[in-house]
Amino acid sequence: MELKEFLKLIASEYGPGGYEENVVKIIQENISKYSDEVKTDNSGNLIAFKKGNGKGKLLLEAHVDEIGLVVSKIVNEDYVRIHMVGGVDYKILPGQRLKIFGRNGKVYRGVVGMLAPHLQKSSDRGKVIDFDELFVDVSMNDEKPELGSMAVLDAPVVELGETLLTGKALDNRSSCAVIFEVFKTLSKIKHDADIYALFSVKEETGGVGATVASFSIEPDIAIILDVTHADVNGSMEPEIKLDGGPALGIGPTVNREVFETLKKAAEENNVKYQIEPLPGRSGTDADSIQLVKKGIKTGLVSIPLRYMHTPAEIVSIEDLKEAVRLLTAYIIKF
Amino acid sequence: MFLSELSTIAGVSGNESKVRDFIKKTIENKVDELYEDKMGNLIALKKSKTQSSKGRFAFFAHMDEVGFMVTRINEDGKLSIHPVGGVDARLLPGKRLKIGEKGTPGVVGLKAIHLQDNLDNVPSYQSLKVDIGVNKKSEAEKLVSVGDYAIFDVPFEEYSKHLIGKAFDDRGGCSLMMDLIFEDLKLPFDVYFAFVVQEEIGLRGSGVAAEEIKPDIAIVLETTTAGDNPELEEYKWATHIGDGPAITFMHRGYVVNKKVYEWIVDTAEKKGIKYQLKRRTAGGTDALSVSKRLFGIPAGVVSIPCRYIHSPSSVMYKDDYFDTLNLLKALLEEGEVILS
Numbered sequence: 116m117e118l119k120e121f122l123k124l125i126a127s128e129y130g131p132g133g134y135e136e137n138v139v140k141i142i143q144e145n146i147s148k149y150s151d152e153v154k155t156d157n158s159g160n161l162i163a164f165k166k167g168n169g170k171g172k173l174l175l176e177a178h179v180d181e182i183g184l185v186v187s188k189i190v191n192e193d194y195v196r197i198h199m200v201g202g203v204d205y206k207i208l209p210g211q212r213l214k215i216f217g218r219n220g221k222v223y224r225g226v227v228g229m230l231a232p233h234l235q236k237s238s239d240r241g242k243v244i245d246f247d248e249l250f251v252d253v254s255m256n257d258e259k260p261e262l263g264s265m266a267v268l269d270a271p272v273v274e275l276g277e278t279l280l281t282g283k284a285l286d287n288r289s290s291c292a293v294i295f296e297v298f299k300t301l302s303k304i305k306h307d308a309d310i311y312a313l314f315s316v317k318e319e320t321g322g323v324g325a326t327v328a329s330f331s332i333e334p335d336i337a338i339i340l341d342v343t344h345a346d347v348n349g350s351m352e353p354e355i356k357l358d359g360g361p362a363l364g365i366g367p368t369v370n371r372e373v374f375e376t377l378k379k380a381a382e383e384n385n386v387k388y389q390i391e392p393l394p395g396r397s398g399t400d401a402d403s404i405q406l407v408k409k410g411i412k413t414g415l416v417s418i419p420l421r422y423m424h425t426p427a428e429i430v431s432i433e434d435l436k437e438a439v440r441l442l443t444a445y446i447i448k449f
Numbered sequence: 450m451f452l453s454e455l456s457t458i459a460g461v462s463g464n465e466s467k468v469r470d471f472i473k474k475t476i477e478n479k480v481d482e483l484y485e486d487k488m489g490n491l492i493a494l495k496k497s498k499t500q501s502s503k504g505r506f507a508f509f510a511h512m513d514e515v516g517f518m519v520t521r522i523n524e525d526g527k528l529s530i531h532p533v534g535g536v537d538a539r540l541l542p543g544k545r546l547k548i549g550e551k552g553t554p555g556v557v558g559l560k561a562i563h564l565q566d567n568l569d570n571v572p573s574y575q576s577l578k579v580d581i582g583v584n585k586k587s588e589a590e591k592l593v594s595v596g597d598y599a600i601f602d603v604p605f606e607e608y609s610k611h612l613i614g615k616a617f618d619d620r621g622g623c624s625l626m627m628d629l630i631f632e633d634l635k636l637p638f639d640v641y642f643a644f645v646v647q648e649e650i651g652l653r654g655s656g657v658a659a660e661e662i663k664p665d666i667a668i669v670l671e672t673t674t675a676g677d678n679p680e681l682e683e684y685k686w687a688t689h690i691g692d693g694p695a696i697t698f699m700h701r702g703y704v705v706n707k708k709v710y711e712w713i714v715d716t717a718e719k720k721g722i723k724y725q726l727k728r729r730t731a732g733g734t735d736a737l738s739v740s741k742r743l744f745g746i747p748a749g750v751v752s753i754p755c756r757y758i759h760s761p762s763s764v765m766y767k768d769d770y771f772d773t774l775n776l777l778k779a780l781l782e783e784g785e786v787i788l789s
Contacts, residue, residue, distance in 0.1 A: 190679045191679070193679075194678075194679040202562045202563065203562070204542075204559065204561075204562040204565070204568060205568070206539070206542045206559060206568070206572055207542045207543035207559060209537075209539050209540050209760070210540040210544065210601075210757065210760040210761045210762050211543070211544075211762070212603070212613070212761075212762050224606070224608065224613070226613060226756075226757065226762045226764055227762075228678060228756060228757050228760075228762075228764075229537065229539070229540060229757055229760050230676060230678055230681075231674040231676065231757065231758045231759050231760070232535040232536075232537055232759060233535070233674050233687075233731045233732040233758075234674055234676040234687060234729065234731055235537075241571060242569070242571060243539070243568070243569045243570070243571055243572075244539065245569075248680060250678065250679045250680070252756060252757075252764055254611060254690070254764065254766075255606075255608040255609075255610070255611035255613065255764065256608070257608075257609055257610075268543075270543075270545070273545075273554065274554075275554055275555075275556070275580075275581070275582040276581070276582040276583070279582040281545070281554075281556050281582075344561055344563070344564060347560070347561075347564060349564070352564065398563070421558060421580065422543070422556070422558045422559055422560075422561060422580075423561035423562070423563065424561055424562050424563070425542065425543035425558075425559050425561075426543045426544070426545075427543045427544070427545065427556035427557060427558060427559070427580070429556065429580065429582065
């Protein structure tokens with residue numbers, strides 16, 4: 116499957132932390148034919164393996180989970196309350212349609228309601244509605260979701276102009292799609308290192324998946340793929356641009372040699388790239404993977420993305436393609 | 450019911466032509482007269498075969514919906530928008546819009562949660578911008594223009610008992626009128642159907658249509674707010690979905706003509722049709738503007754209750770729609786009482 120189509124497919128599927136199996140299944144089905152071995156582990160992580168000449172072990176990692184919501188209270192037949200699974204800004208919710216996933220594969224509709232302006236009092240107006248007051252209308256379902264049902268924003272990925280995509284879960288299915296494309300490319304070229312692809316679970320809720328899977332793989336080097344904030348105005352924020360190519364992280368959570376090699380690979384192959392300064396922890400799985408066992412050398416490659424954790428996330432397919440070229444060049448160099 | 454089609458058409462106040470075209474095309478063979486007035490109101494006439502009553506009866510429903518207008522294209526290619534009618538800015542973050550005649554896609558961006566100093570800054574039209582995927586004013590100008598209208602880009606959905614969609618206010622009323630036109634009713638008098646413009650920006654279309662029609666009596670068909678939210682005590686609800694058509698005794702600026710109001714309630718009771726009274730007086734309807742025209746037209750209001758109107762995801766209970774339709778049919782058949 117072509118990169119853009121594959122990204123649309125996996126990003127539109129649902130998979131909040133702990134409930135990633137549908138996404139994992141699609142990736143598994145598609146990556147199998149480009150891998151020597153594919154398996155899932157106890158935690159639900161998906162690991163694909165592509166044999167090289169036994170010269171070193173390289174891990175490419177991306178988390179598969181997305182931000183979501185959980186039904187935290189049943190009010191009555193018509194309404195439920197929700198809470199966040201990962202960092203969800205409650206300001207994106209009023210008027211939003213949700214897909215709610217109950218037990219036994221049942222799918223429900225939810226509508227985050229909002230009092231019409233006609234009935235608002237002046238004291239209702241000047242404030243943000245947080246999780247204490249937000250409510251979800253589930254009246255339209257013949258059967259109702261249960262307490263503990265997971266939900267995601269119903270905002271499937273669509274095209275915005277010729278090269279951009281917008282929708283939910285582009286954080287971090289964009290990176291998953293990049294790794295998938297790299298595996299496709301690897302099937303056509305020779306590489307020395309054994310390559311592991313790790314699609315890890317539960318990053319948004321604390322990064323459990325990446326840690327345990329890295330423990331079992333024990334790579335020499337791990338390249339973590341995630342997304343990063345693009346086009347943010349504000350003097351303190353790094354100037355990362357959409358369509359500026361993948362961002363190479365630099366800072367304490369990234370091994371300097373790995374960074375330099377990535378940068379060199381980019382320059383030698385005319386891959387567009389940007390540098391993302393990370394003065395503390397990166398907020399990605401690199402933070403935990405670096406500390407697995409006796410330590411793992413990490414590199415961080417991020418896809419620029421606008422409006423992270425909203426249903427209006429935007430990425431450029433050009434940045435993904437550049438990331439694929441970068442990683443392929445890096446693997447050949449390895 | 451024509452809501453699946455009507456809901457998805459773009460027709461913000463002042464730009465109702467696509468809604469009007471759809472209605473015109475659908476009903477033209479079912480009415481005796483059909484014309485558009487200077488304002489853009491679409492007026493249809495169904496003649497009585499019996500002419501047992503000489504009066505003129507008129508229904509009104511508005512075609513326009515709330516939405517947005519592009520007011521500025523900024524240097525960075527992002528659009529500033531202003532609401533057309535009442536759309537709460539808090540609904541906008543993260544939503545998709547369709548802009549202009551071509552329906553150019555755009556999204557309302559919001560700074561990532563990770564980068565906000567204060568999560569409780571209230572979204573406002575000053576702070577929100579629409580991203581159409583370009584970085585320069587000159588590129589944006591190839592896709593959109595200042596003055597373009599925009600709507601929420603959301604699908605219509607049908608469930609076993611409920612509907613979800615935008616613009617139910619007042620495509621619900623338009624759909625009711627279309628259903629009445631399609632029904633083969635024994636009309637005791639001539640009935641006019643006015644699909645009017647510009648309700649949401651101050652009840653501007655209906656008065657002109659009333660001058661054109663000169664009805665002896667008018668009933669305004671609306672889709673009205675429910676407000677039966679979980680945190681509101683029941684005594685604060687305006688209406689409740691599932692309880693049938695909402696009949697208005699008074700709203701902002703207009704006490705419904707007593708004779709008309711009682712006739713509607715009496716008819717519902719006589720025919721055993723489920724109904725509720727609208728229990729809040731907030732919000733106005735075209736009954737206010739119609740009642741001020743000519744020598745004062747007696748006007749009543751019947752509405753389909755609906756949750757979250759003026760949002761991208763209104764929720765309607767289908768039986769409320771059909772109970773409302775049944776009440777309107779009963780009114781037409783019993784209409785001689787009121788016009789005699």
